[in-house]
Amino acid sequence: MPKKSGLSKGFAVAFVVLTICAIAGMISMMVVYEIQTNGLNMTAPPIITTSTPPPPPVMRLPRSLIPESYDIILQPHLYTSIKEEVNVTTPNQTLTFTGNSTVHFQCHQDTTYIFLHSLGLNVFAPRVIDKDTGNPIKVSSVKHHKDVSHFLEINVDGRFKAGGNYSLFLAFEGEISEYLQALYVSTYTETNKEAVNETIEERFLAATNLEPTSARRLFPCFDEPDMKAAFRLKVIHRRETTALSNTRPSPDSYVLDKDWKLTSFFETPKMSTYLFAFTISQDNFPYIDFSTSSVNIKTYARPEAMEAGHVEYAAKITAKILEFYEEHFGLKYEMNDLDQIALPDLEPLAMENWGLITYQEGALLYEEGVSSWLHKELITSVIAHELAHQWFGNQVTMKWWNEIWLNEGFATYMSYLAVDHAEPSFQIKEKLIMDDLHTAFEEDALLTSHPLSTPSEYVQTPGEILGMFDAISYSKGAMVLRMLANYVGEESFNNGIREYLRVYQGRNVEQGDLWELIQNADSARFSIAHFMKSWTTQIGYPVITINTTSGETYQKHFLYNSSAVSSLLWEIPFEYTTNITLPGSNKLVINTPEHASVFYHNCKVKQHQQRSQRSYCCTSSICEESLDLF
């Protein structure tokens, strides 16, 4: 999902920024030319305060049982419009849903209980089957843990044996939320032109929003991102409504009786629970079909928004961006269908559910001649972000929420490339400095910031997981990837991420998996894992000072609190241009970039490259070799 608001707040730190001719796209640092500076030398090592030690990871599901697939039937009892015979201001609205599900799982380690997630559901009628013999296994107890683990513990008389296949059936009922969580009700108004005098009528639709931990409020499930499974969904909904889900409806959809119909959906690819989604809206909720040669793309919105032509821009640009990604990633979009829907209410700006992307209306609807340029740019960026997730996040997913930046940083970074391709006149790459670089700088200059890859012990409860969806994961994540792409070169980087998508398709990753494949794609001049470590496993960023008289260069952890001390150091790729003569040449070179790679932190990486590139090895605070600038 995209961050809640992309606009950067006023950021007023008075720097005199000396861009030594061309810092050619390097994001990592601000080169500060401090004339009357007094804090050039590194201060004493800090005490890095790690807050109270985290609790042991008891919030995670055991790995003894691994889900393979789910069969789910859901029946939301909501009405989408007011019925004449019932009270007009309070329609006969029922905010309950009922359903049942069967999860098929394989046992990887002998055990006598099933742990899965369930929250706010009334669960009953458990049935466990040994699929290899077809025999039922007696359930001895069902227990809802009352803590934030949200565990549903099911004990059986008998034993799950490693290698065996089993299924668990549960019936359940829950409530449709009025607060935009899990399965929720969204309201809007519509002009009824058929009434004698036109009337404004209230309408309702049901939608889901499950990231990160709300799938457990919809059906009992193994609600962790690496517990990927295939989903087969059937929705029972009112006759006058249409249901959409991750995949397209299958032919065995039919009318049940005078009130209800059943829509059955094709099986999804194996995916994380948080990507599961469906919506139920009135039959008159229209769409525009703007497909590519291989993917049917439909963009849905309220009838009035559609009639006014507000959906056209989004529909057109989606196809263009999807084709760009397929080409750029060297990997086709996984499914044949992609639906997008503008919802009157949604808590994030948009959500990348696989095959059914949901948007706030403001993030999708565009009115030619009325909406601002900035609004158009927002729409394009949000669409590009969500489409990038169809690969980064949906195909290749982080193992755990502590590395959500692998989803969000990539989606944000890739959206710049896609928007630049689809709408070059936006010059979006220029804006990234304000939109993401400075947003990241702003958040990351606090001692309370967190590393991109936070140790998983600190990310256990739903609250801690939600806390990871911040400017660090989105903006710093994107900027650190941009730095790496610039450092290894776009070509190596792109080859690396193509391999990453190919190798880990349908699987879960940690950051090390990414570094390894970019390393392979690069001519391996240095260790990428080592280089990236200082950027992704510690908080903050450095400010670099260059004394242009002596050439002495320093780095220091940039913090708003100038009395705070820190000894954190970074490995910094560094490019500069001088007006001096190149060594071994008498020619005066003016404005010709002379690249130098300055490695801080320690001396492991010490190599001299071609003449125009030099490595400097800096120990703790001062470079041993000074830069011969000017």
Ligand SMILES: *[C@@H]1O[C@H](CO)[C@@H](O)[C@H](O)[C@H]1NC(C)=O
């Ligand atoms: C509609 O329902 C509300 C709340 O139940 C009630 O206060 C109101 O009197 C009802 N109006 C009519 C016209 O029945």
Ligand SMILES: *[C@@H]1O[C@H](CO)[C@@H](O)[C@H](O)[C@H]1NC(C)=O
């Ligand atoms: C309204 O609800 C009542 C009680 O739940 C039910 O008897 C009645 O049939 C409902 N009316 C409609 C139009 O569904």
Ligand SMILES: *[C@@H]1O[C@H](CO)[C@@H](O)[C@H](O)[C@H]1NC(C)=O
């Ligand atoms: C599951 O729910 C559906 C729809 O309500 C129902 O028809 C079916 O009988 C239920 N399955 C079981 C095993 O109870």
Ligand SMILES: *[C@@H]1O[C@H](CO)[C@@H](O)[C@H](O)[C@H]1NC(C)=O
């Ligand atoms: C369980 O299912 C998997 C694949 O679905 C299959 O490979 C395996 O042989 C099954 N185990 C048994 C004991 O039948």
Ligand SMILES: *[C@@H]1O[C@H](CO)[C@@H](O)[C@H](O)[C@H]1NC(C)=O
């Ligand atoms: C329609 O509106 C007109 C003018 O406001 C009013 O006189 C008339 O009674 C209305 N008709 C109905 C059926 O509400």
Ligand SMILES: *[C@@H]1O[C@H](CO)[C@@H](O)[C@H](O)[C@H]1NC(C)=O
């Ligand atoms: C920069 O280096 C020169 C020469 O070593 C020194 O005289 C000067 O004080 C330095 N400037 C600052 C601001 O430290």
Ligand SMILES: *[C@@H]1O[C@H](CO)[C@@H](O)[C@H](O)[C@H]1NC(C)=O
């Ligand atoms: C700044 O850092 C110092 C030293 O760590 C600390 O004592 C002080 O409370 C901090 N000030 C603020 C405003 O956080």
Ligand SMILES: *[C@@H]1O[C@H](CO)[C@@H](O)[C@H](O)[C@H]1NC(C)=O
């Ligand atoms: C390089 O630039 C500096 C600062 O503008 C100037 O003082 C110096 O003379 C220049 N050196 C050469 C070789 O042009």
Ligand SMILES: [Zn+2]
């Ligand atoms: Zn996102």
